[in-house]
Amino acid sequence: MNNIPLFQQLAHDSWVKPFFKQYRWTLALAIFLGFCTFFCAGALMFNSGYLISKSASLPENILLVYVPIVLTRAFGIGRPVFRYVERLVSHNWVLRMTSHLRVKLYKAVEQDAIFFKRKYRLGDVMGLLSEDINHIQNLYLRSIFPTLIAWLLYVVIVIGLGCFSLGYALLVALYFLLILLAMPLWSIIVNGARQSKEKTLKNDLYTDLTDNVLGIADWIFSQRGQEYVALHEQSQDKLSRVQSSMRKFNHLRDLLFQYAFGLLALLTLVWCSTQFIGNHGGAANWIAAFVLSIFPLVDAFAGLSAASQETNTYADSIERLNALPEETEEQTWHETPSQPLQFDIQDLTFRYETKDVLNHLSVTIHAGEKVAILGRSGSGKSTLASLLRGDLIPSDGTVLLGGVPVHHLQSTISQYIGVIQQEPYLFNTTILNNIRLGNEQASVEEVWDVLQRVGLKSMVEQLPDGLATIVDEAGLRFSGGERHRLALARILLQNTPIIILDEPTVGLDPITEQAVLHTFMHELQDKTLIWITHHLQGIEAVDRVLFIEDGQLEMQGSPEYLQATNPRYQRLKAIDDGE
Structure with a gap:
């Protein structure tokens, strides 16, 4: 298992990085659609909060209620539509990319099986096919896309709050940096090593199980069947313990994350109470709008910590794929053995x-x-x-x-x-x-x-x-x-x-x-x-x-x-x- 960061692996990568340029416009469209999804979700809650408060008072003009009603419908329809289109675009992009990766992988295996088998056993091949390609797929769907969308939302939120209050905008900027940087870094330090160990144990299980199943007759003939089962159970127990530790940490981190957003909602309520001073039906209508708009952002930021801790496994998968032989390594000999064939x-x-x-x-x-x-x-x-x-x-x-x-x-x-x-x-x-x-x-x-x-x-x-x-x-x-x-x-x-x-x-x-x-x-x-x-x-x-x-x-x-x-x-x- 390597300790090289993901960005350093990508710097010398010939498998994954080329697709950034090849499908850059599709990538940009997927990120924009993801941003629109969360923007519509936040705008829907913002507009609904304003509409509820405004409807509780006597409106001066019917348009003050009618326009928010229309916007509520528009944002309510826009959120699932943008979400659906974003899923179509992003998954089409990723599946097309991984399809090319699988073809390239099969060619690397097929073009010169002799060179390949010198370094890799059948269990290694299983690990490459089933684990590494899936990790590259998750690299985009669970890490790159959500991270870029979250940072884009972060910039828009800070700029938007800055139009109302520069001081509170700076406070929210620092608060979100804690969520965007500190919590993912904590996850990498604590759970990243466990994630890497989990992947190593899984790869070892592929190799060991493949070798043992192919040699099951020897285990049975030597009357060591119970030893075979014990070895497998021991390896499985190690993997289960690592996964259990990861789940416990994830539950704790997710709980703290929910508390963090709950505290942000309270801070926003306090800020709105001081910012929008007015009586019923006045500027106070904005208080509910700002507070409610906080909650849809939970989904946008919730997965970043989990995605960041997997970067070690992504880097390892990229390293293993780049270590495969290139097509130029294929050699052909034209030699005839002499008699007798000894x-x-x-x-x-x-x-x-x-x-x-x-x-x-x-x-x-x-x-x-x-x-x-x-x-x-x-x-x-x-x-x-x-x-x-x-x-x-x-x-x-x-x-x-x-x-x-x-x-x-x-x-x-x-x-x-x-x-x-x-x-x-x-x-x-x-x-x-x-x-x-x-x-x-x-x-x-x-x-x-x-x-x-x-x-x-x-x-x-x-x-x-x-x-x-x-x-x-x-x-x-x-x-x-x-x-x-x-x-x-x-x-x-x-x-x-x-x-x-x-x-x-x-x-x-x-x-x-x-x-x-x-x-x-x-x-x-x-x-x-x-x-x-x-x-x-x-x-x-x-x-x-x-x-x-x-x-x-x-x-x-x-x-x-x-x-x-x-x-x-x-x-x-x-x-x-x-x-």
Whole structure:
């Protein structure tokens, strides 16, 4: 969390500030309409106070009552009309601006996901999308517009009172400065830090919850479900305590604000009593007018303190958005890896901000080799899989495929590496289209061939529409094992030399898991196979086991070698086998 004031962030901003100039006339119109709204509200009460007092006396001329009646109607109609038009103009301006911001944000994420993911995790992306853009929207609707309108009203009120009494105008000027400056400053000092802490805790919750939900299978498998719930409740309690403190302060500040305006009304009553000396029906008619006109101003000034305390979060959001990569940072490489397609991982380190996920890891995966990568949740094995796919860039060290850094392959990576995820995704289209994602030019005969190889041909043939059967969204009409086999069929049709299995059997029952693993190993026997897993079921089918803990390679070797020589491996295998 930064401590740079909002105005300093805006001085070097390339996201928000350009819209001030681009839509300056719309911005000015929104502020003018907001001013007219409160002016009509105050004028309505002023005119009503005068009309009530004047009507209680015998008017010298009917026009002295008729004109205030007409003005009362005019100001009464004008207030909601101006309010409605102001909301249309201001929200149209802000929503148009935030629409451009979202497009720019999506382009920043999409244009070069490799660079973006090196610095941001999925939880960070959620924070950017859901929190920061909304904070920029609130910056205008809850801070800039109300503040400018309030200051414009302040100037008009002081000038207007100056026409009656210069001394009282100066007193009101100082009094409103207390409301416009002192109370917001108090809010920034006391609640601004809490507001910043609240935003930090929310961003951390996005990151932690996203990571934990994606890794929920590891929590369950390690029988640490209660620990997961306790961690979440602890984080939620911290956020709740901060929000409770903020609410208590806000209630106290709002109460003092109401007292301040009540005192202002009394001061105005005293001033009017001395200023407009007269009997019933004379200058005393102005007393009610001036006093009543005070109350509509409460709405104009009430939200300034709350808005000011949020400036730290606005500044932080602007900083995070400006830290995103520009389009000029996009790079394209045209390199072809040499044969054989061998992974060379040299002194690999990867970190999120200051946390090292992988620490000086070095290993070679030969072409045609079958390797299992094991480790506890958070050990770095999934991060290693992302680095092997080129989805992330190493902080230090290299990940080479055929002598070429993997992330240099970019759009051609699908020619070399196929991936089967924990939960293969099937789209809401036909079985044929889902499988052809691996090779759009494949014939129907080739599709039937891969279905035969993965053991699904007879099942698909029995469906009324065969290959034309529509797959429900996410493939929910199929069992977990069938979805994994369909994903394997897609990979076989793609025919890449390297396959990464990213915990493909999570959530499957033991019998289905064994059957799916057998199919994988049999059909991928001529491929380089990298299997990310959290337990040792079927581990005998691989050539080498790599065990990662705390970002480092703790042990490696063939399953037979580790079973014979490594006590820790023996214990893990015994636990996995239920012994």
